[in-house]
Amino acid sequence: MSLVINHNLMAMNAARNLGVSYGNLETSTRRLSSGLRITQASDDAAGLAVRELMRADVSSLQQGIRNANDAISLIQTADGALGVIDEKLIRMKELAMQAATGTYNSDQRLIIDSEYQAMASEITRIANSTDFNGIYLLNGALSGSHDGSPLKATGKLKVHFGTGNDSSEDYYYIEINSATASSLGVGLAAGSGAGASISTQELAQQSLDVLNKAIISKDKIRANLGALQNRLENTVTVLEIQAENVQAAESRISDVDVASEMTEFVRNQILTQSAVSMLAQANSMPRMALSLIG
Incomplete structure (x- = not known):
């Protein structure tokens, strides 16, 4: 040079x-x-696109976990109220057994029936007042087909936990039948047939079978809720594993x-x-x- x-x-x-x-x-x-290995698009354009999709999935999965846990809390609220209703039904059967024996006179059966009716009224009050975040659980609002209206959905309650909108993968419904006294067939609200009153020995005897059916109906609701809670808990476990794995994959690309x-x-x-x-x-x-x- x-x-x-x-x-x-x-x-x-x-x-x-x-x-x-x-x-x-x-x-x-x-x-x-x-x-971060990728701090701007020029670092790795393809990697950035994949990373952002994975970050969206992780955020969605974490929200799905919260959704499922909220549904578990809802179920526990309903089950707790049903536990109290269970106690009332057991007491009502005890009262019916008491009124069915011949050692009480008519006036005494009327006194027993007054407590019986009070228990039935309390069952209805509990069923009508049990709510979770403004959603009434035991008055029949969550039974029947789902109607997701813009303002207020009725029918089965939708629990969405997946990242998409596939009914077989991303959500399912919680259905809770009514647990009011009339729905269970007990108390004056149920009409004038068996189970409505125990003011006479005959009515008290007829009420025993109705109360057994009411307890079974209530147990079916609780059993269904228990199964749903177990399913949701398993769903939460799977979502946590899925979120962890997606987070790990995103880390390998991004960090x-x-x-x-x-x-x-x-x-x-x-x-x-x-x-x-x-x-x-x-x-x-x-x-x-x-x-x-x-």
Whole structure:
């Protein structure tokens, strides 16, 4: 190479290498400070697209877990109220047994029937007042076909936990039959037939079978809720595993390998320092031409 002063090609070459090394050093610094391998689309355009989809899935799965846990809380609320109704039905059967024996007179049976009716009224009150976040659980509002109206859905309650909208994978329904006294067939609200009253020995005897059926009906509701709760708990477990695996996959795409990147950082730091030194040397080379001039 000729010794020239019009162009300093060595300095230009050193400056270009310095720019490359400094850019790589800036990238390593950005990755190490953020903990992410992909901090902008130019780092890995395809990887960024995949990562964002995975992040959306993770967020959706985590919300699905919360949805399922909320449904478990709803079921536990309904089951707790049914447990109290269970106690009332047992007491009503005890009263019917008491009124069915011949050792009580009519006035005494009327007194027994007054407590019987009070228990029936309490069952209806509990069923009509048990709610979760404004959703009434035991008055029959959650029975029948689902009607997802814009303002207030009726019928079966939809529990959505999946990331899509497939009925076989992403959601299912909770259905709770009515547990009011009239639905169970006990108390005056049920009409004038068997189970309505125990004011006479005959009515008390007839009420025993009705109360047995009422207890069975209530037990069916509780058994169904118990099965749903177990299913939801299993769903939560699966969703947690799924979210963990998707998060791990997203991490492999998105997160920086600190050990590897630190190695690159030190390499780029050395190259940058070397380029700066060589640029300084290259800038001094044209001065050598002065020694040839006069």
